[in-house]
């Protein structure tokens with residue numbers, strides 16, 4: 001009995017873990033050896049030194065999906081560094097859905113920076129502090145993108161929604177398939193306190209670690225596409241999700257473009273009346 005059970009168990013483990021393999025899902029996009037896939041494909045390590053950052057790009061292009069990843073961010077003095085997990089198409093009218101982490105001096109809080117681009121136009125930043133130290137442990141960061149909505153979550157807690165308001169004339173990313181990217185790069189000219197705090201290269205190389213990649217998604221295979229199990233495809237923010245967003249905004253929000261009347265003297269972007 002025992003001898004039968006063990007191989008069966010091992011088989012299911014192998015199957016479950018290979019579903020999230022970085023080898024199977026990503027290619028090195030830049031940075032050469034600074035982007036490393038380790039532990040049989042289970043771990044991605046991205047590094048940044050003075051010469052270069054590093055990044056990976058998904059093998060597939062997705063048109064909608066629910067993407068989860070665990071990340072452990074650059075520890076210590078990470079000022080000036082930006083660690084990312086984002087979706088993007090290409091070209092001047094590209095769409096993009098961003099999660100970026102802006103590093104900070106030791107002991108100072110990281111900022112979770114989010115943005116949504118439609119047809120080449122972004123300027124929809126919302127920023128949050130986290131309620132934990134993202135350099136101590138792995139935490140799960142998620143993007144849900146379906147025809148109804150885009151939802152950003154941290155450890156399963158929704159922090160931001162960008163609704164599909166096309167019926168009100170507001171563009172929504174829905175026709176351009178996107179690649180998924182992970183990257184670590186230097187942005188000392190703006191990342192930390194608006195560029196006031198520069199990168200301390202004596203701490204280089206900086207390293208961030210990713211694991212437990214999971215995607216339920218529609219994969220573009222020209223000329224058609226195939227979708228994995230699809231309950232996420234019509235998932236919308238429920239009452240508890242709305243509560244979570246109110247909680248995150250109340251306690252952790254650093255910046256919201258929808259309240260920045262100085263930046264938009266002509267009037268706030270139209271979606272701000274609804275989101």
Ligand SMILES: *[C@@H]1O[C@H](CO)[C@@H](O)[C@H](O)[C@H]1NC(C)=O
Pocket residue numbers: 102103104105108109110111191192193194
């Ligand atoms: C870094 O720490 C300072 C001081 O606590 C804070 O004002 C800032 O928002 C933090 N984050 C970034 C990315 O600058």
